[in-house]
Amino acid sequence: MAESRWTQSMLLDFYGELLTEKQRECFDLHYNEDLxxxxxxxxxxxxxxxxxDNIRRAESAMLEFEEKTGLIRRAERTKRALETIRKQAEEIGTLTRGRAHDIARDILDEIEGLEE
Amino acid sequence: MAESRWTQSMLLDFYGELLTEKQRECFDLHYNEDLxxxxxxxxxxxxxxxxxDNIRRAESAMLEFEEKTGLIRRAERTKRALETIRKQAEEIGTLTRGRAHDIARDILDEIEGLEE
Structure with a gap:
């Protein structure tokens, strides 16, 4: 495992569909629905x-997927970069007018679009 | 499957570690090393x-991972957005001087850093 501990909902978001239906259901009801x-x-x-048993197996399977593929780690790295770019584009927006200002706005829209 | 066909090397990059060693080896030697x-x-x-058989099973397993999780699809969407932002930052760079120009440069560095 890497530096950070993945949240249960992030694991489920990335790897939930690789579980059995029962595992996914138990894990989701427990961690997302708080039952x-x-x-x-x-x-x-x-x-x-x-x-x-289903919850434990689900968690262990998903942690293993992440350990092997590192796909959450990779996505988190991109997310941090986009957060940095968002702040940079905001700063450009306050420093400029006209065309450059509009493009800085477009960058912010582009990042927002990814979050939908 | 989605609009685009994932390349063999992209499948291997994302899901290769979820295969058996033999499957991964055969797939890699055939598609990446061209044996x-x-x-x-x-x-x-x-x-x-x-x-x-190993190559066929490897491909089918990886296509199934992608069909279930959509993680390549998601990463591709982010990649396209970053490509758009790169062009936008380049344009801001040509339109500005001083601090705004420097920040546009920083955005390009941030995007480049993700590609390493």
């Missing part, structure tokens, strides 16, 4: 231990 | 058919 193990067990009609 | 099936078979000490 307790008992609540998930009741909702899915499986044992509390079964829910826990 | 023939017979050459790979000889080098790895397996049958020509075995090489072919």
């Amino acid at each position: 307790s193990l008992s609540e998930i067990a009741e909702q899915l009609g499986i044992s509390r231990q079964g829910v826990w | 023939s099936l017979s050459e790979i078979a000889e080098q790895l000490g397996i049958s020509r058919q075995g090489v072919w």
Whole structure:
């Protein structure tokens, strides 16, 4: 693993579709919907231990995907660069008028478009 | 699959580490090193058919990873945005002097840094 610890929702966003449906469901209900193990067990009609096993296996599989591919790490690096560029474009916007100012605005729009 | 066809080397770059070692090796030697099936078979000490099966399974597994996660598609979208921003920063560079010009230069450096 790298310097930072990936959040559960980031792992699910990147690798959730590689899990079994049950693993994804348990993991999502627990970490994103904040349901307790008992609540998930009741909702899915499986044992509390079964829910826990699915969550643990899901997390371990996703951490392994990240360890092998480094794709979240890579995306995070790009995200930090875009955040830097956003600030730089904002500063250009305050320093310029006319065409250069408009282009700085376009850069900000381009970055915003990526977040949708 | 999406609008564009992912190149073999892009698939390997993103998902290669999720393959078995043999699959990755066969795929890499065939598509990146441009070796023939017979050459790979000889080098790895397996049958020509075995090489072919590994390549086919590797490709099918990686296409499935991409179909499920869309991570190459996502990265390509970011790459296109960065290419647009690069052109915009270059244009600002030609239109400005002083501080705004320097910051436009910094944006280009930031984008270049991501490509290393």
